[in-house]
Amino acid sequence: MKILKPLISEFESLLENSNIHEAIDIKISSIEKFDYQINNLVKYQNHKDIEKILNGVEKLALDNQIIDSFEITEKNFFNFTINLNNVQDYLENFKENIKTEHSKKIIIDYGGPNIGKPLHVGHLRSLNIGRSLYHTNKLIGNSVTSDIHLGDWGMPVAQIIAYCEIQNIIINSITVDQLIDIYPKSSELYRSDKSFQILAKEINKNLNENENESIKKWKSIRNVSVSELKETLSILNHDFDLWLGESDVNNIIKPMIEKLTKEKKITLDDGALVSTQEKEPKILITKSDGSYLYLTTDLGTVLNRLENYEHDIVLYVVDNRQKFHFEQLFESIEYFDFPEKKYEHVGFGTVNDEKGNPFKTREGGVKQLIDLYKDTCAYLKNINKDLNEETIHELANTVLTYSDLLTNRKTDYKFNLNKFTNISGKTGIYVQYAQVRAKRLIEKSQDKDTNGELIITNEEERNLIVSLLNLEFYINQSTKFNEPHHLANYLYDISNLFNNFYQGENILSVENEEVKKSKLLITKYFLQNSNLVMSCLGINPVNKM
RNA sequence: GCUCUCGUAGCUCAAAUGGAUAGAGCAACAGACUUCUAAUCUGUAGGUUAUAGGUUCGAGUCCUAUCGAGAGCGCCA
Numbered sequence: 001m002k003i004l005k006p007l008i009s010e011f012e013s014l015l016e017n018s019n020i021h022e023a024i025d026i027k028i029s030s031i032e033k034f035d036y037q038i039n040n041l042v043k044y045q046n047h048k049d050i051e052k053i054l055n056g057v058e059k060l061a062l063d064n065q066i067i068d069s070f071e072i073t074e075k076n077f078f079n080f081t082i083n084l085n086n087v088q089d090y091l092e093n094f095k096e097n098i099k100t101e102h103s104k105k106i107i108i109d110y111g112g113p114n115i116g117k118p119l120h121v122g123h124l125r126s127l128n129i130g131r132s133l134y135h136t137n138k139l140i141g142n143s144v145t146s147d148i149h150l151g152d153w154g155m156p157v158a159q160i161i162a163y164c165e166i167q168n169i170i171i172n173s174i175t176v177d178q179l180i181d182i183y184p185k186s187s188e189l190y191r192s193d194k195s196f197q198i199l200a201k202e203i204n205k206n207l208n209e210n211e212n213e214s215i216k217k218w219k220s221i222r223n224v225s226v227s228e229l230k231e232t233l234s235i236l237n238h239d240f241d242l243w244l245g246e247s248d249v250n251n252i253i254k255p256m257i258e259k260l261t262k263e264k265k266i267t268l269d270d271g272a273l274v275s276t277q278e279k280e281p282k283i284l285i286t287k288s289d290g291s292y293l294y295l296t297t298d299l300g301t302v303l304n305r306l307e308n309y310e311h312d313i314v315l316y317v318v319d320n321r322q323k324f325h326f327e328q329l330f331e332s333i334e335y336f337d338f339p340e341k342k343y344e345h346v347g348f349g350t351v352n353d354e355k356g357n358p359f360k361t362r363e364g365g366v367k368q369l370i371d372l373y374k375d376t377c378a379y380l381k382n383i384n385k386d387l388n389e390e391t392i393h394e395l396a397n398t399v400l401t402y403s404d405l406l407t408n409r410k411t412d413y414k415f416n417l418n419k420f421t422n423i424s425g426k427t428g429i430y431v432q433y434a435q436v437r438a439k440r441l442i443e444k445s446q447d448k449d450t451n452g453e454l455i456i457t458n459e460e461e462r463n464l465i466v467s468l469l470n471l472e473f474y475i476n477q478s479t480k481f482n483e484p485h486h487l488a489n490y491l492y493d494i495s496n497l498f499n500n501f502y503q504g505e506n507i508l509s510v511e512n513e514e515v516k517k518s519k520l521l522i523t524k525y526f527l528q529n530s531n532l533v534m535s536c537l538g539i540n541p542v543n544k545m
Numbered sequence: 546g547c548u549c550u551c552g553u554a555g556c557u558c559a560a561a562u563g564g565a566u567a568g569a570g571c572a573a574c575a576g577a578c579u580u581c582u583a584a585u586c587u588g589u590a591g592g593u594u595a596u597a598g599g600u601u602c603g604a605g606u607c608c609u610a611u612c613g614a615g616a617g618c619g620c621c622a
Contacts (some may be wrong), residue, residue, distance in 0.1 A: 027564085031566090111622095281618070430570095477561070486561090
């Protein structure tokens with residue numbers, strides 16, 4: 001944390017004097033009595049200079065303005081509390097203080113939804129995690145480009161077109177509902193019917209080769225599907241800088257393959273092209289009929305981005321089951337000598353129902369996201385009938401976002417609407433409620449002059465302020481590991497501490513003007529941080545609930 | 546069969562990616578509204594971190610084995 005940086009350098013140079021070169025790490029204290037701890041000294045219990053170092057630490061701690069009280073334990077844990085007289089500037093300029101020193105350019109690839117198929121609960125996590133990483137990175141000063149990266153190419157689309165052909169369905173007037181109906185039928189037919197398989201493969205090959213008639217049909221399907229998708233996503237408060245997809249790199253692939261063949265990076269194997277890298281299993285680049293695979297288009301996409309979008313990092317927000325694919329992709333990028341960027345698979349577990357099975361509706365189909373949204377709206381309306389549509393809309397999206405981001409992305413989790421919208425508990429409703437209280441309090445105070453001074457009068461205030469200081473740490477955790485759940489949990493913590501503070505005393509009836517002002521200031525800082533975290537999570541704060 | 550991931554309170558999940566006495570929420574029980582929004586707050590109870598070894602000053606986290614669950618494994622994306 002920036003506010004503790006001077007302390008870190010003092011500590012480090014003290015250790016340098018004894019020839020110990022290591023980065024000092026300040027952690028949030030695990031002991032209630034203290035705010036922070038430094039554990040670096042523990043492993044030097046038997047160091048020859050340990051007495052000298054400890055004396056130096058003691059002197060340093062006594063002189064340092066940011067340290068209020070401290071102790072060095074038997075095992076050499078260094079614990080301290082922070083002096084809150086020196087933190088007001090830091091809180092005032094929070095947005096500036098959390099800016100990163102080295103701004104990066106990041107592309108977020110959502111491994112997007114397939115066209116022809118409506119958004120379902122399986123898409124929820126990719127959308128939520130991606131959006132959170134997007135906003136959090138932007139907040140700290142990275143430049144971020146989001147690409148929905150539609151699944152608009154390959155066999156699934158070819159199957160739809162083939163199905164329409166044999167059923168005489170006129171594609172240029174096709175509707176979304178028809179597509180929803182056709183999608184499962186065509187893939188079922190593909191599995192069971194040999195002649196249909198041949199037809200679909202032929203159409204896929206035609207698409208790869210830009211054959212006019214197939215492309216025209218594909219375009220109609222894509223247009224209908226994308227406009228529906230855009231509408232649903234906008235209801236769910238999602239948008240993207242780029243609406244590219246697998247189809248956009250079709251023309252890049254042919255020259256790519258020619259070049260790789262010439263360089264002997266790929267070779268024929270049973271009629272298909274495989275990477276010449278020694279791997280088991282071998283990495284398949286194209287099918288034996290020459291048409292393209294998932295990996296082919298993803299490689300093409302890498303080249304497209306290198307050519308057209310300046311970037312340092314690409315994050316693929318795609319579920320864990322595709323881990324193997326990304327291992328192959330990243331290995332191939334290296335083996336093929338594509339320019340080096342940082343590539344990372346931000347994987348996540350599946351969303352299951354209460355029994356731990358993949359989320360499904362009673363009919364057996366996967367539950368559509370738009371229906372989930374509507375269910376949530378209805379649930380909220382039932383709890384409070386006075387809310388307007390806009391508030392219901394934002395709260396529903398809060399519920400669907402917050403509960404999703406609360407758990408570590410790596411593990412599967414069980415989805416339960418009742419749990420998420422529970423009146424009490426660690427929910428999106430709770431964090432919204434806390435900031436609504438803060439907002440109303442400031443409105444009611446009619447105190448336009450916010451230039452008060454921070455006066456800490458009790459433990460609740462102290463706990464809240466110290467916790468507010470720690471936002472920088474949690475932002476750091478979330479961006480470093482691409483894990484939004486750190487921020488989601490933190491938002492609950494500060495909301496709980498605020499409720500504690502709020503509930504403890506009637507602030508507007510405090511008689512001492514200075515103290516009252518300070519309490520409103522604390523409320524203001526809470527509101528600031530709460531809303532910052534909400535923006536990181538992709539949640540819009542409501543004004544009333 | 547091979548590879549990978551996971552196993553933490555009755556349930557759902559955290560735990561600073563090796564630090565001290567493993568924390569939250571739900572459910573349960575006991576309390577707090579003449580008070581700025583009680584969609585709130587406080588307290589109690591709940592654990593041999595699947596099991597057995599090992600590395601380390603220090604292990605839920607790293608290593609090995611066993612048991613259990615899930616996922617992936619060249620012409621789907």
